[in-house]
Amino acid sequence: MDKVKVFAPATVANVGSGFDVLGFAMEAPGDIIEMNKSDKEGINITEMISEKPLSTVTEENTAGMALLAMYRAKKIPFGVELKITKGVNPGSGTGSSAASAAGAVYALNQLLNDEDKFSDKELVDFAMDGEIVASGARHADNVGPCVMGGFTLVRQNEPLDIVAIPAPDELYVTVLHPEIEIKTSESRAILKKQIAMSDAVKQWGNVAGLVAGLFTNDYELIGRSMEDYIVVPTRSLLIPMFDIMKQNAMNNGALGFSISGSGPSVFALCKGKENAESVKKALIETIEKTELAYNIHISKVSSEGCKVID
Amino acid sequence: MDKVKVFAPATVANVGSGFDVLGFAMEAPGDIIEMNKSDKEGINITEMISEKPLSTVTEENTAGMALLAMYRAKKIPFGVELKITKGVNPGSGTGSSAASAAGAVYALNQLLNDEDKFSDKELVDFAMDGEIVASGARHADNVGPCVMGGFTLVRQNEPLDIVAIPAPDELYVTVLHPEIEIKTSESRAILKKQIAMSDAVKQWGNVAGLVAGLFTNDYELIGRSMEDYIVVPTRSLLIPMFDIMKQNAMNNGALGFSISGSGPSVFALCKGKENAESVKKALIETIEKTELAYNIHISKVSSEGCKVID
Secondary structure, eight states: OOEEEEEEEEEEESTTTOTTTEEEEEEEEEEEEEEEEESSSSEEEEEEEOSSOOOOSGGGSHHHHHHHHHHHHSOOSSEEEEEEEOOSOTTSSSOHHHHHHHHHHHHHHHHSOGGGOOOHHHHHHHHHHHHHHHHSSOOOTTHHHHHHOSEEEEEETTTTEEEEEOOOTTEEEEEEEEOOOOOHHHHHHTSOSEEEHHHHHHHHHHHHHHHHHHHHTOHHHHHHHTOOSSSHHHHGGGSTTHHHHHHHHHHTTOSEEEEOTTSSOEEEEEESHHHHHHHHHHHHHHHTTSSOOEEEEEEEBOSOOSEEOO | OOEEEEEEEEEEESTTTOTTTEEEEEEEEEEEEEEEEESSSSEEEEEEEOSSOOOOSGGGSHHHHHHHHHHHHSOOSSEEEEEEEOOSOTTSSSOHHHHHHHHHHHHHHHHSOGGGOOOHHHHHHHHHHHHHHHHSSOOOTTHHHHHHOSEEEEEETTTTEEEEEOOOTTEEEEEEEEOOOOOHHHHHHTSOSEEEHHHHHHHHHHHHHHHHHHHHTOHHHHHHHTOOSSSHHHHGGGSTTHHHHHHHHHHTTOSEEEEOTTSSOEEEEEESHHHHHHHHHHHHHHHTTSSOOEEEEEEEBOSOOSEEOO
16 A cells, blocks of 8 residues: 555543543544655655644654654654645644544554554554644543544553543534633643542542443443543633533533533533534534634544544 | 341452442351341341450441431331341451441341332442441442442442442452451541642542453453552551562462552452462461461452342
8 A cells, every 4th residue: 555545533532530541532523644655765744734834844743743653663664745634623622633643653554564563552652752742741542542443541651551441322422612722731730739539539439430331331320420520620710601501511411511631622422413412502502602713513422543534 | 038147248448549439249258147027116136246346236236227227218017136147357447347237238128028128229328327337427338349249339429329340250359357456537547638630640540440441351451450549558558568468469460459448458359269379378478477367368259249148
């Protein structure tokens, strides 16, 4: 194979109580990575289609940094040219940097001979290098589900210990992105360094409940276990109308409502597409009361991560 | 049915990372509750067979308090007499108070007509009242698995939200009880009120990994996810030889090693009975270097909780 076109989905990290450890893949939106082998050595990002300007310099680009990690790990006898079409908005909090990084390493893996191919877990590890560009640190809570699909648990970043967790068939997500800027660094700075033991115990009871609910298709358990006692109470202050959006989503039957990654996107988990549509309607009614631009997506929680298209 | 004999198993609460939320049932040892209907109103503890003295006054006895909660919940047209034979040593940290409380409400439930019987979850809720006698507070991390068997997750004590979690078939436990006294109140007093966010994140990653490992029969994941960053580092200081016992258990193939409940019992989870025997041998060699009296048990992690015997 000399060229490949890959779809890399948006992802939701944290998922309420699972701060820094849980994430899941959406069916859409996603980035598209078109890659071909090149006689020229190294990595050449030839085109970047994005609403917001992003560097095409390899070392300043999440996809570029992830590919560099892959080239360091193995002698690959060709260079690559790639075109990135951003479908996941940078700064949305739905794994934009992760999608490009994961999509790029997934694409390059397709171009390798079968005996040289890396495992999904190795691809996640390479893609983590892309996150350094975006947030200054290697973390797998978005690149994990982006590569592997479904839910993933990142038990440990270094060395990487990642666990696939199934998603129930009828689990849908409604994601609303209010177009305000929250830098990941600011969103991390607002977090407390010390937390109350009593809150922490409630939190890990919920994380355990969330994982148990995913394994047993217990939608109600998933919903009530999403509640985050540690991070969301602070971070939600940065998101206009958070409490009202949450209340309206829950009144319209959402299983749970929380912040996607470090925000500003918010999301509701829902049972079934119809309920996700009702919640979407309620969220639009709420956000329309502000002057904020926004976009909103409905997606199944996808068991697929990156995939070859066309 | 006018009389019944019930076995109520020992239980291990916390299970490392799952502090205050996880617990599991053993096959043995356990308490035996013999109960019969009586024309005399109320609850009459007629006999208590126990190495350590325990009150038979209803309001001062864990079984008595649990039964009182059950009588308050429903008009029961008969009194009961019960004999308690303690198999779970008080103060061992393996759910001694829980076994008597859970066994008693389970026994009384057997004596009710089918249409009057309570659910397992309701029985757990009644048995929690028994824990007030032992620790001053209602908590379900021992009475939960004692009634329901297997692993249980107590997502929330009030109102009770308890989730059954399956145990892999070959999961065994070796429990060593060094005969020193650690009061639950002291063991709680040593805990920090504030903890580091970074430790808490590692902890809930582990709790999630432990639950995922139980659902997928991934013994290695269960083992490495048992590590507790919050409670065991402090509490283990109260237990002589803890670090050396842990090291020797792990060197002999234990999946993980931690404190049972608030101690002083320690336990190792093992894959298979043979491994549990090797770990038992290693622990005996270690504890024999001290002058401490001890007892040691091997048991399968049991899918059964309380049950009728004879």
